Amino acid sequence: TKGKYGQYLSEQIVTIRDDRYVIPVKQEYRYKFGGVVHDQSASGQTLFVEPAAILPLNNRLQNLLAEERQEIHRVLHELSLDAREEMEAIKRVAAALSELDFLQAKAKLAKQMRASQPALSADQSFKLLGARHPLIDPDKVVANDIALGQDFDTILITGPNTGGKTITLKTAGLLQLMAQSGLFIPANEGSSVAVFDQIFADIGDEQSIEQSLSTFSSHINDIVAIMKRVSDQSLVLIDEIGAGTDPEEGARLAISILDFFRKKGAKIIVTTHYPELKLYGYNRERTTNASMEFDIKTLSPTYRLQMGIPGHSNAFAIARRLGMREDVVAGAEKLMSSDDSDINHMIDELNKQTKLVTENKQKLQTSLDRAKQLEKKLQDALDIYNQRVQKQLDFALDRANEIVAKKRKKADKIIAELEEARKEGMQVKTNQLMDAKGEFNQLAKQEANLAKNKILQKEKKRHHVQVGDKVKVLSYGQTGTVTKQLGEHDYEVSLGRIKLKVTDRDIDKLAAGQKQQAQRRATSASRSSRARSSLDLRGQRYEEAMVNLDRYFDTILLSGLSTVTIIHGIGTGAIRQGVQQYLKRNKHVKTYSYAPANEGGTGATIVTLK
Numbered sequence: 001t002k003g004k005y006g007q008y009l010s011e012q013i014v015t016i017r018d019d020r021y022v023i024p025v026k027q028e029y030r031y032k033f034g035g036v037v038h039d040q041s042a043s044g045q046t047l048f049v050e051p052a053a054i055l056p057l058n059n060r061l062q063n064l065l066a067e068e069r070q071e072i073h074r075v076l077h078e079l080s081l082d083a084r085e086e087m088e089a090i091k092r093v094a095a096a097l098s099e100l101d102f103l104q105a106k107a108k109l110a111k112q113m114r115a116s117q118p119a120l121s122a123d124q125s126f127k128l129l130g131a132r133h134p135l136i137d138p139d140k141v142v143a144n145d146i147a148l149g150q151d152f153d154t155i156l157i158t159g160p161n162t163g164g165k166t167i168t169l170k171t172a173g174l175l176q177l178m179a180q181s182g183l184f185i186p187a188n189e190g191s192s193v194a195v196f197d198q199i200f201a202d203i204g205d206e207q208s209i210e211q212s213l214s215t216f217s218s219h220i221n222d223i224v225a226i227m228k229r230v231s232d233q234s235l236v237l238i239d240e241i242g243a244g245t246d247p248e249e250g251a252r253l254a255i256s257i258l259d260f261f262r263k264k265g266a267k268i269i270v271t272t273h274y275p276e277l278k279l280y281g282y283n284r285e286r287t288t289n290a291s292m293e294f295d296i297k298t299l300s301p302t303y304r305l306q307m308g309i310p311g312h313s314n315a316f317a318i319a320r321r322l323g324m325r326e327d328v329v330a331g332a333e334k335l336m337s338s339d340d341s342d343i344n345h346m347i348d349e350l351n352k353q354t355k356l357v358t359e360n361k362q363k364l365q366t367s368l369d370r371a372k373q374l375e376k377k378l379q380d381a382l383d384i385y386n387q388r389v390q391k392q393l394d395f396a397l398d399r400a401n402e403i404v405a406k407k408r409k410k411a412d413k414i415i416a417e418l419e420e421a422r423k424e425g426m427q428v429k430t431n432q433l434m435d436a437k438g439e440f441n442q443l444a445k446q447e448a449n450l451a452k453n454k455i456l457q458k459e460k461k462r463h464h465v466q467v468g469d470k471v472k473v474l475s476y477g478q479t480g481t482v483t484k485q486l487g488e489h490d491y492e493v494s495l496g497r498i499k500l501k502v503t504d505r506d507i508d509k510l511a512a513g514q515k516q517q518a519q520r521r522a523t524s525a526s527r528s529s530r531a532r533s534s535l536d537l538r539g540q541r542y543e544e545a546m547v548n549l550d551r552y553f554d555t556i557l558l559s560g561l562s563t564v565t566i567i568h569g570i571g572t573g574a575i576r577q578g579v580q581q582y583l584k585r586n587k588h589v590k591t592y593s594y595a596p597a598n599e600g601g602t603g604a605t606i607v608t609l610k
Contacts, residue, residue, distance in 0.1 A: 008032050010046040019065070020058045022048040106183055114138070115184035119192040119570045119602050124233065124267060125149025126176060130188035133171045134178070142303040143187075146172050149194060150598065152288040154258065154268040156281045158311030159292030163301035165271040166203060166239050168292070172269055173199055173237050189571050190603065196267075197233040200226040204239065216244030223257060232265030241270045241277075251276040262287075278310035296321075309354055372536075390474070394505070465491060471507040473500065479510070498557045498588065534565040537575055545575045549582055556609070557588060565595065567604045579605055 006012050008029040014021055017038040024046045025033060034052035041047075050058060083090060109115070113134055121127075127150070130143040146168065148155060157165050175185045179193040202222040219240075226236060242254030251274040258280065261268050270277075281289035291311035293304040299321055319329050465471060469482045473493055480500075484492035489504045535552045537545040549566070556564055566583075568575045583592045588610055595604040 005033075010041075015048065017048050017050075019062065020050055021054065021061075022050045025049045110184035113184070113186040115186045116189050116191065117184050117570075117572065118179050118187065121149070121192045121194050121597065121601070123149060123597060124194045124196070125597070126172075126193045127191060128172065128175055128185070128187045128193075129191045131171050131175055131191070132186040133167055134174065134186050136167075144168060144171070144303075144305040145307070146305065147307070148172075148267050148269065152286045153266075154262060154281075154284070154287040155270070155290050155307075156277050156287070156310070157269065157271045157290045157292065157305070158273065158278060159271075160294050160301055160311070160314065163292035163294060163311075164303035164305075165292055167303070168305055169201075169203060169237050169239055169269055169271055173201055173235070176235060190569060192570075192601065194235075194267075196235045197231060198229065199235045199237070200230065201237040202226065202239065203237065216250075219244060227257075227260060230261060230264050230266050234264075234266045236261055236266050236268045236270075238268075238270040241272050242274065243272075247274065250274065255280055281310060306354065397505075465504065465507065465509050470510045472510060473502055474506050474508065482507075495557075498554070533561060533563070534567060536567040537579070538567060538569040538571075540575070542574050542578060546578055546582065549579060553586065553588070562609055564607050564609070565600075565604055566607060567600065570603045576602070576605075583607060 008025060010024040010026050014023055016022065020038065022038050023033070024041075025048075027045050027047060030037065030047050030049065033049055035055060036050045037047050038050060039048040113132075118126075118128075125148060127145075127147040129145050131146050132138070132141045132143050142164070157168060159165050175187060176193055176196065177199060178185050180195060185191065185193070202219060219242075223238065223241075230236060241257065242250035244250070245253075254270075254272060254274060254277060258268065258270065258277075262284070278289055281287050288308055289310035290305055290307050291309050293302040293306055294300075294311075294314055295302055296314060296317050299318055316329055316333055319332075320326070465482055465485075467482050467485060470479060471482055471491075471493060472479050473495065478495050480493040480495040482491050483494045483499065486492055486501060491502055491504065491507065493500050493502050493507065535549065537548065540548065545568070566579050568579050570576070580592075583589050583605070590608045590610045592605055592607045594600075594602050595606050
């Protein structure tokens with residue numbers, strides 16, 4: 001491309017066309033190099049020519065490339081034959097990798113949405129705590145509690161336009177579908193979901209000019225299709241039921257449709273604007289009203305779902321805030337029927353009561369949390385105190401034993417010296433005998449003083465314990481009976497229903513008078529036992545929960561309770577599984593089972609003791 005031939009080229013480069021090396025030659029010198037023209041530029045001023053001089057080289061290159069392709073094909077063919085022998089194993093590995101990839105994707109989605117694992121209910125009911133629509137910005141979404149199937153089977157949601165009714169409807173259906181698809185749901189711990197055979201939804205406006213369908217017609221088409229397939233295992237979600245036609249006829253039709261679905265036993269959530277359906281929520285069993293909260297001060301929705309309260313018509317208040325003449329608004333209020341006024345008054349009262357109940361609930365929860373924290377601090381302090389007292393007693397005992405050992409050693413030495421002198425025939429002088437007698441008297445006096453030491457007296461009592469003796473177990477502060485001697489320093493002590501293995505350092509033998517007092521104290525203690533009938537382990541770490549469970553069982557066995565409740569929550573299931581394993585191993589447990597659905601379900605276990 002350089003030298004004397006460079007002037008014939010458009011650019012002094014070598015390029016590739018059709019996998020062959022060519023040079024860009026000016027149009028007027030196309031025959032200068034001979035060879036083959038493979039392409040030309042868009043303007044036609046440049047031709048891409050394969051010079052005759054390199055034709056053999058390009059041909060050789062193409063042959064080598066063809067041989068390379070053949071070799072690649074041969075190698076892949078051989079690898080395919082080798083892989084065919086392991087086809088079944090490869091299929092299993094591919095399926096396992098696909099499953100792992102799917103699980104990883106679900107885990108990443110759950111982490112991104114801060115989702116939790118819901119429990120599965122067995123009675124077609126669900127309870128979503130702090131449910132959030134997964135497609136709304138997490139910083140803006142409003143969480144709501146949505147429950148259906150336990151206290152009521154039908155929810156009628158009313159409220160202003162753009163107030164969040166439809167989003168609430170979609171949130172309930174979408175989270176239920178996510179759970180049935182094996183996904184974690186964007187809701188708080190403790191939520192539960194059902195398993196429906198079908199989830200039917202009529203949401204949105206599906207007008208069609210081609211099919212001559214109005215809003216009302218499209219809704220009715222969907223509802224007719226749902227009515228053909230609905231069962232007692234179905235969930236039905238309908239947005240603006242009966243809308244798009246005459247209000248009076250639409251309301252009557254909506255009531256009849258709801259009655260049909262209720263007879264089928266389906267679970268139902270519908271949204272509506274009709275005031276007649278507010279009364280429907282009060283006149284039918286297992287049916288409740290709900291509404292989306294509206295802030296009159298700001299004239300904007302809060303998107304909070306209020307269960308049990310129908311939506312209030314805010315037209316008059318909004319009109320006043322926007323500056324409409326007072327006489328016009330007052331005239332409209334006079335035109336309202338007495339029935340409508342009664343309904344609005346009832347709604348106002350319900351709103352006030354609900355607000356008061358919510359505030360009281362928050363105050364009680366705060367007080368309960370503080371009481372639990374204080375109880376834990378007191379228990380921890382008591383444990384530390386008992387540990388320190390035991391350490392002090394052990395230290396004092398060791399010191400007393402050390403003094404006794406030294407004095408006995410000294411006495412043995414004096415006796416040994418006198419014996420040695422007598423064996424050698426030496427005369428023991430009077431002053432030596434007097435000195436030895438003085439030392440013996442001094443030792444006896446010190447041993448007498450030590451004998452009065454309370455710790456040594458306790459030690460002596462411990463070493464003279466027999467089967468049937470009444471003793472006090474120091475670590476538990478309870479009185480029991482020695483039922484068996486397990487070793488030189490180990491005993492089995494019966495405390496009511498339980499039997500403990502203790503060392504002689506952990507017990508005090510009681511005198512006859514003390515036995516009667518201890519018996520009275522034990523009886524009084526059992527009568528006035530403050531053992532609680534339930535234990536709440538929620539929010540605790542696994543190790544902490546297991547320690548508290550073991551300590552709680554010691555307490556209830558001493559108190560004489562026959563039935564207790566262990567509240568472990570649902571969560572990840574670690575504490576629940578630990579509780580079940582502990583109860584299975586505990587020989588004092590007669591039976592245990594999950595609590596009824598209205599008392600905690602799988603979040604609590606009821607235990608019956610032997």
